[in-house]
Amino acid sequence: MLSLAWSSDPGEGFGQLDAARMLLVIPALWPLMPQRRMLATCLVAGLCVQVLGQGLDTSGLIPSRTDALNRHIGFGSHPGHVTLWLGAGALAAVALL
Secondary structure, eight states: OGGGGGGHHHHHHHHHHHGGGGGGHHHHHHHHHHHHHHHHHHHHHHHHHHHHHHHHHHEEEETTOOOSTTSSSSSSHHHHHHHHHHHHHHHHHHOOO
């Protein structure tokens, strides 16, 4: 962050720093640690909603998105990203229990 003060392109530096915003989730959720079972339950419920939406989309029970190839319904649309987030969420839920 300090190196942005003498950077030739601080806008690009802030753009790259923007990718680290997920690190702010850890201190933001720290006050919820006494209720970590409820937090894990909500996390698993959100994961189930995502999987249910994609399952309904794959089975043809709800219309698919037509804006791009291989895009599915849900909170995330890219299958690789969704798989990564579902795996990370499952690991986080297990860790919270």
